[in-house]
Amino acid sequence: MLIDLANFTPGLSLAGGLVIGVAAAVLVLFNGRIAGISGILGGLLSLPRKDMAWRLAFLAGLIGAPVIASLLGKPATADIQASWNEIMVAGFLVGLGTRYASGCTSGHGVCGISRGSIRSLVATLTFMAAGFLTVLVQRHLIGG
Template structure:
């Protein structure tokens, strides 16, 4: 195994993880809400009468920060080696998995594990195993 030291950024990754953890903790402490993206977006699509503001603010921040970083000259490098059909199928599979798991990787992996939820532990282990298997099949069996 070879590590790409040019793109290996453990410090930035740690800082990003800490910021995500702090944001999730702040949301649960101040609003009593879990920072699961699928739940936040799903709740917004149901048009709740009294909690649209925090959901919109969360999603605008989620999308807006990378846009602002790009405008400041720090664009994120994104190289997707898939056509639009593969991306649509992948998105649908992720959406189906999110519904079956009663939450997404952010809700289970960040918030659920920190609360000691067994359901989140099982869900996160399943997400990770599926990811490992997908990479193995793609790189070693299909070729890529």
């Protein structure tokens, strides 16, 4: 395993995690809603559409924050070593998984586990195991 020490930022990562945790807590305390991205987006796509203002504001923040950060400093870049077809299949599988699990990693992992939900713990462990297995197969068995 190789750790890129030039881009290793535990302090910023900790700060980001704390901001996510506080934002999730504020949303549930003041709005009674879970900060699960699939549920927030799904609420905009389903009929009847409810609570559009906060959902749009939440998604605008997700998109706007990295844009603003890149304007203020070094833009965030990602080196994704996959074709567009692979990315689209992966996105479809993630979407399918969030439907079967009744939520995504942000809803179950950040919000559900913090509320003591056994279902969220099982879902998060399943997400993580599937991710580990995917990396094992793709990087070490097929691509290796």
